[in-house]
Amino acid sequence: MAKIIVDRTSKTLDGLHTLADISLTVGENEIVVVLGPSGCGKSTLLNIISGLLIPDSGTVKIDGEDWTGKTARVSYMQQKDLLLDARNILGNVAIPLLLKGMAKKEAHDYARTYLPDFGLEGFAHYYPRQLSGGMRQRAALLRTYLFASDIMLLDEPFAALDAITRRKMHLWLLELHRRYQSSILFVTHDIEEALLLADRIYILTKRPAMVRCELLIDKKAGVTAGMKMDILAILEEESNDDHL
Amino acid sequence: MKKSTNIGYSLLSLFSMVMLLILWEAAVRINNVPQWLLPAPSKIFNTIIDIWQMLLFHSTVTLLETAYGYLLSIILALFIAFLLDHVSVLKQAVNPVLVISQTIPLIVLAVLLPLWFGWGMLPKIMIVTLVCFFPITINLLKGLDSADPDQLSLFRSMGASRWETFKIVKFPASMPAFFSGLKISATYSIMAAVISEWVGAQRGLGYFMTIQQKNFAIDRVLAAVVVICILSLLLVKIVDIIEYWLVPWNRRQIVASSK
Numbered sequence: 001m002a003k004i005i006v007d008r009t010s011k012t013l014d015g016l017h018t019l020a021d022i023s024l025t026v027g028e029n030e031i032v033v034v035l036g037p038s039g040c041g042k043s044t045l046l047n048i049i050s051g052l053l054i055p056d057s058g059t060v061k062i063d064g065e066d067w068t069g070k071t072a073r074v075s076y077m078q079q080k081d082l083l084l085d086a087r088n089i090l091g092n093v094a095i096p097l098l099l100k101g102m103a104k105k106e107a108h109d110y111a112r113t114y115l116p117d118f119g120l121e122g123f124a125h126y127y128p129r130q131l132s133g134g135m136r137q138r139a140a141l142l143r144t145y146l147f148a149s150d151i152m153l154l155d156e157p158f159a160a161l162d163a164i165t166r167r168k169m170h171l172w173l174l175e176l177h178r179r180y181q182s183s184i185l186f187v188t189h190d191i192e193e194a195l196l197l198a199d200r201i202y203i204l205t206k207r208p209a210m211v212r213c214e215l216l217i218d219k220k221a222g223v224t225a226g227m228k229m230d231i232l233a234i235l236e237e238e239s240n241d242d243h244l
Numbered sequence: 245m246k247k248s249t250n251i252g253y254s255l256l257s258l259f260s261m262v263m264l265l266i267l268w269e270a271a272v273r274i275n276n277v278p279q280w281l282l283p284a285p286s287k288i289f290n291t292i293i294d295i296w297q298m299l300l301f302h303s304t305v306t307l308l309e310t311a312y313g314y315l316l317s318i319i320l321a322l323f324i325a326f327l328l329d330h331v332s333v334l335k336q337a338v339n340p341v342l343v344i345s346q347t348i349p350l351i352v353l354a355v356l357l358p359l360w361f362g363w364g365m366l367p368k369i370m371i372v373t374l375v376c377f378f379p380i381t382i383n384l385l386k387g388l389d390s391a392d393p394d395q396l397s398l399f400r401s402m403g404a405s406r407w408e409t410f411k412i413v414k415f416p417a418s419m420p421a422f423f424s425g426l427k428i429s430a431t432y433s434i435m436a437a438v439i440s441e442w443v444g445a446q447r448g449l450g451y452f453m454t455i456q457q458k459n460f461a462i463d464r465v466l467a468a469v470v471v472i473c474i475l476s477l478l479l480v481k482i483v484d485i486i487e488y489w490l491v492p493w494n495r496r497q498i499v500a501s502s503k
Contacts, residue, residue, distance in 0.1 A: 050401045072403025082395050085493045086416030095412065099404050127493045147402055 001064060002027050003151055003183040004074075009048055009058030010208070011041075018044045020208035021058070026151070031177060031184045033194040035231070036204030037239040042187040043078075045209070046153045049185070050076040062151065075147035079156045081140035083128035089139050090115075090124040096147035111146060117176065118142040134165040138172075145180070154186045158193070170196050191231050195223045203231065206238045283463040291463040292470060298452070299471050305448040307475065309365060310437045313372025317429065320373065321380035329388045329414070330406070346378050350439050358444035368440040368448070375436035376429035383425025387418025420494050423487040430479040434472055 004026040011019040018041040026032045036042050047053040049060055054069035067073050075096070083092045090108055093115075097107035115121050118138045128136055137157055144152055158166045170193065177184065188194055194201050201215040212234060217223065265285045271277070272284040279287070292299065324342075328335045350371065357367035391414045399409045441450025449468050456464040488495065 047397075052397055052401050071401050076398070076401045078394060078398065080392075080394055082392065082398050084395070084413065084416065086419070086491075087493075096402055098412075099399075099402050099408060129493065 003030075003063060004049060004185065005061040006045075006049060007059045007061065009045075009055040009060065011044055011048060011053065011055050013044060017208040019048070019055070020210050022204075022209060022211060023058075024202050024211060024214075026183050026185050028183055029177075029181045030199045031186060031197050033186045033188060033198035033201045034204060035188060035191065035194045035201055035235070036209060037206055037235055038189050040204050040206050040238070041209040042189075042204065043155055046076065046155050046185070046187055050074055050153055052076075073148065074151040074153055075144040075149075076153045077140055077144040077155065077157050079159050081128070081136040083136055083139055083143075085128060088125045088127050089120060089131070092128065093120075093139055093143045093146060096143060099147075111142070114142055114146070117179070119172065132165075133161050134169060137161065137169065141173075145182070149180065149182050151183045152185070154184060156188050157186075159188070159190070166193075173197065189235075191228060191235070194231075195228065201231075203234055204238070212238065280460040280462055283466060287463050288466045288470065291467045295464065295467065299449075299467065302447060302449045302452040302468070303471055303475065306434065306437045306441065306450065309368040309440065309448065310372055310433045310479075312365070313369045313437065314376050314429065314433050316369065317373045317376035317380060318426070320377045321384055321425070324377075324381050325384040325388060325418075328385060329410070335385075342378060342381065345374060348374075350375065350436065351442065354440050355443050357440075363444050363446070368437060368445070371440035372433055372436045376433050379428040379432075380422070380425040383421045383428075384418055387421030388414050390421060391417040419491045423483065423491065426483050426487075427480055430483050431476055433479065434476045438472060 002025040004024075006022060006024050008021045008023050009019060010017075010021050022045060024032070024034070034042055034045065044053065048055050048068075051060075051067060051069055051071035051073065058068075059066055060068045062073055083089075084095075087095075090111060094104075094107040094111040097110060098104065102110070112124060115124060118141065120135065120139055120142065123131065123135065128139070131139070137160075141154075141157065144154070158169050161169065174197065186194075186197055195217065198215075198217050199219070201217060203212045203215070204210065205212045215227075215231075269284045269286060272282060283291075324338070328338060353371055353374070354367075357370055361367045361370065395413050395417075396409060399413055404412070437448070438450040438453070441448035442454055445451040449472060453465050453468045456462075456468070
């Protein structure tokens with residue numbers, strides 16, 4: 001059964017018709033990438049799935065239950081790491097556990113066991129400002145994972161990183177996904193990133209966004225250059241003129 | 245590199261202060277300005293040494309009033325800021341009152357409050373509180389508003405309660421602004437206490453200055469001024485040190501290398 005089912009949701013934000021009848025699914029342990037031109041409403045879609053926004057119409061079902069407009073079910077990571085300056089790395093990543101009612105000591109002990117796998121071993125007591133961008137994103141990802149490990153929404157999490165760090169983070173995320181099975185909905189406008197990570201790709205149209213097409217990626221077979229060109233052509237067609 | 249420029253700056257400011265004092269001293273001596281009009285810095289320095297016990301006694305009183313008033317203003321600021329942050333309607337209602345409270349001439353209050361609340365310490369503490377709470381409150385409110393909206397929505401997405409969000413996100417985020425408010429207030433606090441002693445006091449630096457001024461002992465008045473300056477600077481320094489310990493994440497830091 002699909003973990004997430006988004007069924008014909010639409011949303012108008014500040015008078016802008018942003019989403020038009022979007023439907024998509026994310027399966028168990030699947031990495032689904034939503035690819036679309038900048039400003040097409042990808043973030044709005046994640047805001048709706050996370051429950052922060054209520055769609056004008058349509059529903060969001062998670063594990064078969066209706067979670068439309070209700071928060072605190074899936075974990076959600078944005079482009080900014082949003083780590084709290086006032087807490088060290090351990091204190092930051094343990095926040096979701098504290099919110100779930102775990103005692104501080106217990107939460108810290110539990111979170112600490114994940115630090116090595118997230119490349120943060122030895123940095124538990126550093127403050128976010130002392131760390132590099134890549135490390136901060138990994139910490140944010142760990143915080144995301146500790147909130148809800150089965151479903152994670154990732155909104156361009158690596159967009160602010162330099163090319164080499166981003167590449168490393170992609171490989172690391174795939175490795176992590178192999179070890180900690182979870183369903184990931186990943187939003188990006190970067191084709192390379194999409195092709196590298198995805199089991200399945202949805203390409204969105206320009207605003208109001210709809211699903212333009214769905215691509216199944218066979219990771220073993222690899223991606224041909226022709227495929228990349230086709231996707232690029234679609235994205236170019238869909239990019240809004242005001243973003244040129 | 246950074247350190248050497250810092251030392252350069254403090255040397256420069258020390259130099260300009262010394263130059264100012266030398267100019268003052270020279271002007272007084274060359275023009276034969278009478279003692280009761282404007283004493284030379286050297287004279288003021290000697291006076292401080294002569295009457296240090298008197299100064300110490302009155303300073304203690306003023307410092308005590310300042311400390312009570314300052315602490316009270318912090319409590320008041322925390323209370324008001326917390327309230328206004330939670331009930332946003334109140335912000336519109338209370339803001340004008342806060343501003344108006346700052347437009348009342350202090351010296352009038354220094355005369356009126358003793359009439360209403362007696363000649364003891366209470367009216368003095370009230371004046372210090374009135375002067376100090378405003379910068380602290382305004383900065384604290386600004387600090388609470390400075391929390392990143394994306395951070396707030398992240399916490400909402402995790403189902404955090406309003407109180408949890410306040411405790412974990414907003415309040416810590418407000419600390420740097422809160423401390424800049426504390427520093428502004430610290431510079432005003434002693435001066436406020438001195439003004440409160442201008443009328444209806446039997447001790448304190450303000451009282452001491454009014455008496456000496458009536459006797460044309462300007463050197464003693466200025467000696468008290470020097471003490472007030474030093475105490476104010478000390479107070480700001482103390483707040484600085486407390487900030488260093490309480491807001492460790494805001495210190496300048498070296499960036500750890502990525503693995």
